Amino acid sequence: MHPDSRPGERRLRRWFALHSWSSLLCTLFLFGACLTGLPLVFADELGDALIPMAAYAELPQDTPRISLDRITQSARQAFPKDLITGIFLDPDAPQIRVYMAPSWELSEDPQHMHWLAFDARTGSLLGESANSPAWLPKFNQSLFALHTGLFAGLPGALVFGAMGLLFVLAIISGVVLYGPYMRKLEFGTVRSGKSRRLKWLDLHNLLGIATVVWALVVGLTGALNELTTPLFALWQRTDVQAVIAPWRGKVPPSPDEMGSLQAALQKVLAAQPGMIVTGIDFPGSRYGSSHHYVLWARGNSALTSRLLSPALVDARSGELNAIVTMPWYLRMIEVSRPLHFGDYAGLPLKIVWGLLDLITLVVLGSGLYLWITRRHTHKARLAHILAAHEALEKQESSA
Secondary structure (H helix, E strand, O other), rough: OOOOHHHHHHHHHHHHHHHHHHHHHHHHHHHHHHHHHHHHHOOHHHHHHHHOOOOOOOOOOOOOOHHHHHHHHHHHHHOOOOOOEEEEOOOOOOOEEOOOOOOOOOOOOOOOOOOEEEOOOOOOEEHHHHHOOOOOOHHHHHHHHHHOOOOHHHHHHHHHHHHHEEEEHHHHHHHHHHHHHHOOOOOOOOOOOOHHHHHHHHHHHHHHHHHHHHHHHHHHHHHOOOOOOHHHHHOOOOHHHHHHHHHHOOOOHHHHOOOOOHHHHHHHHOOOOOOOEEEOOOOOOOOOOOOOEEEEOOOOOOOOOEEEEEEEEEEOOOEEEOOOOOOOHHHHHHHHHHHHHOOOHHHHHHHHHHHHHHHHHHHHHHHHHHHHHHHHHHHHHHHHHHHHHHHHHEEEEEO
């Protein structure tokens, strides 16, 4: 035996043990994440298919958008007892979506939260969540809660984040083992003519190495996204609280006291040339301040479109009080989120993400099968050795 072969063999055994146990510990969690992640990738398309919407008015492309104040007035007239919690301004379509709820306490309950969609150029109603199937809002919320933390809130999210890191460790160790395993085989070889276990081992290795880059991206971004809640809370307790300190203790504005939303929008756009406002949180939102409109602006390039800059406008006076630069850790999360769900290049990329998700399910399932059959093989070998030893002892005793 070559003197260097024994240390090399021990090193490979350690990598194999690391790959086996890191994979086993995260497999069940990842099964759930892959199964729930598949419909989440196509959540927008599912909503478009199930919620009837009127067609956009046929107008020239350069038709200006109407005032946001007219949009909010129409929403309040439709639901005078509800408050507006937020607005989404679609950057890719002439649509403005107004989110409403009976109170802030019920604003995250899918049974009470609802929205109205308006044509951004005419103000005509395009559709509303009330026309969607009754099960859809609860289904989407439950699916997301299951995908991100098994309905366990922050503790579940942190556990899922740890499972994502274990998945990354399993991928890296699998790549290390792939070279020695394929030393005497051509790439893509699946030995189907021999045992079933050997065929699944080859298939497991082939699918794993073929999807390694995607799996690493999804695993790392998934682990990073699980930190959204605690890191966002940290940012609110530091930067945001410093900005809104002068309003602490003052009475928040009532809906009747709130100033022009359109004026707030124009003031933010004037202060940030080239930026696009895509979302607005109303005073009282957990994402901002009880005294301010929070307008979320982004750039219009491929990279800056994922980097948000919140601007705080006093809801009473209409003054622009601050444009808060989000810290690097929240910017990392914002950039990583579309990579995780594949929602930055339209439906074709989502289909690719869905197919890779299904392949990952096969990799996970085959890995679990290989571990179970390996244990059974070891048990069978041990039983055979014990039986042979017992037969030898009987033979010796009879002699």
